[in-house]
Amino acid sequence: MSKSIALSLVLAASLGLAACGGHTAENAANNAANAAENASNAADNAMNAAMNAADNAANAASNATNNVANAM
Template sequence: MSKSIALSLVFAASLGLAACSGGSENAANVADNAAENAANAADNAMMAAENAAANASNAADNAANAADNAAANAM
């Protein structure tokens, strides 16, 4: 949902900037670049979320390993 809102806002802003420039080819380039930037930002956000989840999983595994090591060393 937020990705579509962000893409809509970027597209509207790029059209506004393109309208001021006066060139239709330039307007198309601005719109293409804005759309690509928004898609890249969405991809980066997804990768950051996946990395955060992996880091949390690794931290849990590390805590379990530390507990296992402490129990083994206590014997």
């Protein structure tokens, strides 16, 4: 009788640990997905900044051309 109770306790403890392990794996998967999303957002932000810099440079060149034309 005591062996079956001890076995039941070991089994319950094992299932409890397995359940905790599942959450850990789920958290790790969520952390990986969040890291990938953050990397994608960082790449998008860098691309937007580069495009804005290019637009600003083109606008500055256009403004300089207009200023020369207006001075004549």
